[in-house]
Structures are given as structure tokens and as C-alpha cells.
Amino acid sequence: MAEIKNHRIPVYAVFGTVIFKLLFLLTHYIQEDAFITWRVAQHLMDYGVIGFNGPEKISASTTHLYVFVSYLFNLIFGKENFIEPLLIFNSVLFTLGSLFLSHLLLKNAWHKAIFIFLIGILPPAIKISILGMEYGILFFLEMMLLYYGFSKGKKWVQIVLPVLILFTRVDTVIFLGIVFIIDVLWTRKIRWTYILGGILGVAGVLAFNWLYFGEIVNNTIVAKKLAYDKQYTFHQNFDNFLENFGNFWGMLKLPGDFNPLTVLLLIFEWLCFIYLIRQKEKRNFFLWIIFIFGWIKQIIFLSQKSLFDWYYWVPQILLFAPVLLFVLEQKQKRNLWLSLLILFYIIPMLTFQTVHSIATGNGEWNYRRTIGLFLNTYEKDKNQWIFLEPAGYVPYFSGLKTIDEVGLVDKKVQDEIRKDKKNFWMNTVKNRKPKYLLSYDDLFQSENAEYLKLHYKLIKEFRVKDHLKSNYKILEKIYILKPSGSDYNLYERID
Template sequence: LEMALLYYGFYKGKKWVLILLPILIMFTRIDTVIFLGIVFLVDVFWNKKVRWNYILGGILGVLSTVAFNWFYFGELVNNTITAKKLLYNKNFTIPQEMSHFFKSFGNFWGMLKVPGDFNPMTIVILVFELACFIYLIRQKEKRNYFLWMIFIFGWVKQIVFISQKSLFDWYYWVPQLLLFVPVLIFVLEQKERRNLWLSLLMIFYIFPMLVFQTVHSIATGNGEWNYRRTIGTFLNHYEKDKNQWILLEPAGYVPYFSGLKTIDEVGLVDKQIQEEIKKDKANYWINTVKTRKPKYLLSYENLYEEKNPNAAYYKTHYKLLKEFRVKDHLKSDNKILEKIYNLKPSGTDYNLYIRVD
């Protein structure tokens, strides 16, 4: 949608596209307003005029998104945004800020997600992206108009999301791709030795990334479908009363396949927990357990550990029903898949507790 807007709206000059596509783009994710805003500013600066059709499209996009939230969710701002801001809002010290930055370093600038907090290859790719961008914009070409839009957007979105402590790697996929555009253009526009450049790009970047992403996707699929889903199917067969509640995180495969009513600890699907977070953020989990008494608890932690200040309560009111471990779901009849599962185990160990009183 975003590239169609640039091509048909700003390159081909179709006015109806400038009205319709901002609506569709903003409807996909509210943070796409960053893209639409950068495109608007670059266009005004470049052409020294305002496209009023585009402004109308932006206004309609905001109105349609807010209207959908109101009529479907009963709120102006999507609860996902509200819940995550409430729980994840933290005041970091400078050392913590630096630690967070390096922990997320692999998400920025280079589509690299290899293990480790700091990967020097990301710096190499970043420098190469910048060098290609500077080389291209020094040439007086019409394509620079779109190159500025894409490159500035990529940088702005990355900076906005890292400043908001966004750890989820999928938030960075779009800017990662767009920041690589100057490299692709640079290689494709080489009149001499273009085949050599393409070969180097394939050998040192595209093929390794394809292999890594394939392994990553298969391993993640195993972690979700063959592991996390089985927790839900176990509960589905074990608990026949689908009016019972389970407190857990995340709200995804497990509650869906269990069929149980769900309290997720972030508050994405259960707003009551947000009130507990507002009242006592440090103890909202145990307070929710005590007040709402869910029949099941699915926890990353061993709730019986002595270091847990509420261990006595859990031992009195809940018993450990079953342990779920990632290592138990790494086997496959297909030896290649099994090697991939073991190479990159995906998932989290869980303990499932059931209320005894």
C-alpha cells in the first residue's frame, strides 16, 4: 500500500490514489502516520506546493481509524496501545537505556537478527547503506525525491520505536527493508561490473539472510504450532467447563485452542487487569489471582520458589498440574527439521497450575 501510494499517487499523479490509499494505509496500523507525514513533508519541500487531495486522504484516514475503534472496540484509542503503554512504561536510567539499546541492536538498520547483544556486521551494513544513499543523492535524479521519502522514514520510524522501548522485532521489518533500498538501487544502476555487484550481494547478503530467515521461520513455527498450541489443546481436553478462567501471557495460541476465558497479564483482552496495574503495578499479578481466583495459572516462573514472596499463597491454593518444556518439542520424524528445531529452539518453558479450593 505504501509503495503503491508513492508510485500511483506521487509518480503517476493519480489524485484518487492520494485520497484512498492514506485511508487504507492508516487502517492497517496507526503508526503508519509516520510514513504519511514524512512523505507529506518531503513532497512539500521538494515541489514547494501542498497536495490538498493528500491532506484530505490523511484526515479521512484518521477519522475512519478512530471511528472503527469507537464502534468496534468502544474506545478512541485501540486497547492494545493503551495496555502496552500502561504495563511497559518504565523510567530508565542512562545505563539501562544503553543496555536496552544494545539488547535491541540487531533490529536496527540491517535486517540482522543473529544471537548476541552487539553485532559488528550491523555497523558494516549501516555504513554501506549510508554510503550508497549519499552516492545516489549526489546525482541529480528524479528518483532522489522518492529516495529521500523512503530513507528518512526508515530512520525516523526506527528512532521513534527505539525511544519507546519497542523490543518486538516485527516493528522494525518495514524500515529495515526500506533502508536497504539505496543498496539495491546502487547495485542495479551499475553500468560496469553490475553482474559482479549482484553476485556479491547474493553471496554475502541475500543468500545468507534467506537461509537465516528460513531457519528462523521454521523454528518459530515449531515453537508456536507444535509447542504452544499443544498447551491449549491439552487444556481443551482436560477442562470441559469452558466458562473457567486462565491467567497467562501471551494471549494467543494457548487460550484460543483451550477455549477457556482469558485474563492476559498485559491486559490486551481483559481490561480489568489494567485497573489492578493502575492501583498496584508491582503486585498486580498476585492481586488479580486473589480477587478473581482463576482456575488456571500459566506462568514462566516456578511460583513455589522461596524467593517468591507469595509462594505460600500459591502452595495453599494452587497445585502444579503440568510442566511444559521447549526441549520436549524438538524432535521430528524429518531429520532436517529436527536439526533446525535444535539449532534454534523457539518458545518459553511454562508451568501450569490448577486451583485446588
């Protein structure tokens, strides 16, 4: 009976962790890209087409599976009420994924419970849970594959889960490939069922892209590669690396600062990993997988100058897992080690993320969302076009058809970039004549001011400083300490 009760302790930790993290829903910190996925899901409801503008098909969202999950939540809860249930669902899935990971790496039930909670309140884990993106379901599927597919040897899992994982994100081929390579090196045999799952997954997602969208690679990948492709000198590459170092391997992102805390964490992660793999245990197989994956994924994305921090959330968590393992399994002075870790790392990280979530939630939900709400009231004809960047909050809450400067939701922008990258923005304005322009800049002071003054008028200015107030003084202090967002100018066509 005591053994059964102990088995429930990690499950209780899952519930406790999820409930604790629900407090972060109050910050309304939701990633811009989540609203792209949710608009695509609602577009599927309204038009029966996976797209963004009218009946045109386009893979505007990075993730196919999460689009369908979001579609179901919209269907069940309605467009006005689906966000909170979906964020809770994401949080539950992520925490269940950490439960699977704890089963792979630990034996003691109490150690598993502590592991689940401490992993769950790390900054990337909080962001995976509440920002509305697909990484909750992705982490759940990947850890489920390792636990049931490779620890328990369930062959159906080895076939089915690679398909679901690849339909969540195409770049998960990196994770699946590393699992395959390490499994072959470790066991000296090939799991043909896993190969079948991989083949079905790759063939399935490519076939779906080709048959439905008429493309092999998701439009989001093509658009970002085209828009962000720049030639860097060695000096520029090095400066870029220093500015984003904390984004790659650490928990803190401090632009313009090398961030020595990240260096210390990186060294400590390696020392813990080396210490653990020297012990002859079966779990080393999974330690090798998560650690090698964490490094390879980040190196590949770093080499491609992919600086969006969500690419690094899962690797950051997996690379930190050996640190928790090392601390929890200290036979002498474990409590001291754990106390020091919590006091000097976990709590500061949690505090940092809390401040960041409150400030960024204000900048996104309380500020950027108001631009979309203003346009929703101002413009009743939802067939009118707006040209802006990015294509998340404002298009979602305004309901307007959208041209974005990267080409994520409108392929014609990509054609303009290919023809004349330097002047693509102005060429798009002249050729497409969108009714609204939303810009960071004062367009009437730009080099194209003469044309823009002739055809557009400024109708409203949106300023971050106007949204740094709160009835609660502590919130106002956080808003002022870390103002989030950008100033915008909204223009309307006059002819």
C-alpha cells in the same frame, strides 16, 4: 511486442517470488500476535462483537482493517482452513508492493525482476509474508499510495488509501506525515486531496475507536505503554540499545551482541543512498521518502523502547532498497557486484532466516500450540478463565476466556497495574480467581506460594526439551541448535 513482453517480466518475478516463499509455510512459523487478531476476527463471527472474551468490546488487536480481512477469510474458508490462504494472500500483497516500489525506483524490466526477488527473500520480507500479521497489506497499501497516488497522480488514491492505511495501523501517521512533508518540500505545493485523505483517515479511525470502543487510542497501545513503562538509567538505556541494535537497523537479531555486521550494513546503506541522490533523477523524490521514513520510524520507536521486531520490518526493507539499486545500476562489473551481494549477504541472510523459521516454527506451532490443544481437550467449559502471557497460541487453541498479564485482551488487568504495579499479578489471581494459571515460573516456590498451594494444583509441566526431536535428522539438529520457546507450568484451581 518485445516491449510488451519485457513489461511482463516483473510480473513473472512476482509469481516466482511468491511461489518460492510458499516453502516457508512448511515451517509453521506464525507470530503469536497473529492469533490475537484471528481470535478477534472469529469473535466477530461468533458474537457479532469486536472483542476477545464474550460480548465485551475491546480493541485487543492492533489493526482494525486486518481484523476485517481475517474475518472475510474465516467466512470464506472456515475456521479450520483459513490460515494458509490468508498467509498466501499476505505474501502476494507484499510482493505486489515490491513491484510498485520497483516501478518507482527502476526502469529496466530485468532489474525490476531481480529487485523484486531479492527484496522478497530478505528476512523481514519473509516474516511479513508468512508470520500472519498485518504488514503484508500495509506494505502493499503504502507502496500503492506512492505509485498510483504520487507517481501517477491519481487523486482518488490520495484520498482513499490514507484512510485504509490508518485503519491498518494508527502509527502509519508517521509514514503519511513524512510523505506529506517531503512532497511539499519537493514540489513547493500542497496536495489538498492528500490532506483530505489524511483528515478522513485520522478522523475515521479515532471516531471508530470512540464510538465503538469508547476510547481514542487502541487498547493495545495503552496496555503496552502501561505494562512496559520503566525508568531506565543512562547505562541501562545504553545496554538496552546494544542488545537490540541488530533489531533496529539490521537483518539479524543477536541479543547481547553489538553485531558489527549491522554497523557495516548501516554504513553501506548510507553510502549507496548518497551516491544515488547525487544523480539528478525524478526517483530521488521516492528515495528520500523511503530512506527518511526508515530512519524516523525506527528512531521514534527506539525512543519509546518498542523492542518488538515487527515494528522494524518495513523500515529494514526500505533502507536496504538503495543497496540493491546501487548494485543493479553499476555500468561496470555489475555482475560481479551482484554476485558478491548474493553470495556474501543475500544467501547468508536467507539461510539464517530459514534456520530461524524452522526452529521458531517448532517452538511455536509444535510446542506452544500443544498447550492450547491440551487445554481444549482438558477443559470443555469454554467460559472458564486462564491467566497467562502471552495471549496468542494458548487462548486461540484452547478456546478459554483469557486474562493476559499485559492487559491487551482484558482491561481489568490495567486497573490492577495502575493500583499496584508490583503486586498486580497476585492481586489479579485473588480478585478474579481464574481457573487456570499458566506461568514460566514454579509458582509453588514463589513468595506467594502459601496462598497458591492452598488454592491451586500443578496439573502439567510443558518443557521445550521435550519438543526437540524429529524423524528428520537435519530438522532435529536445527531444533537443538536453536531451541525456541519457554518452559511452562499449568495450574488448576481446586476450590
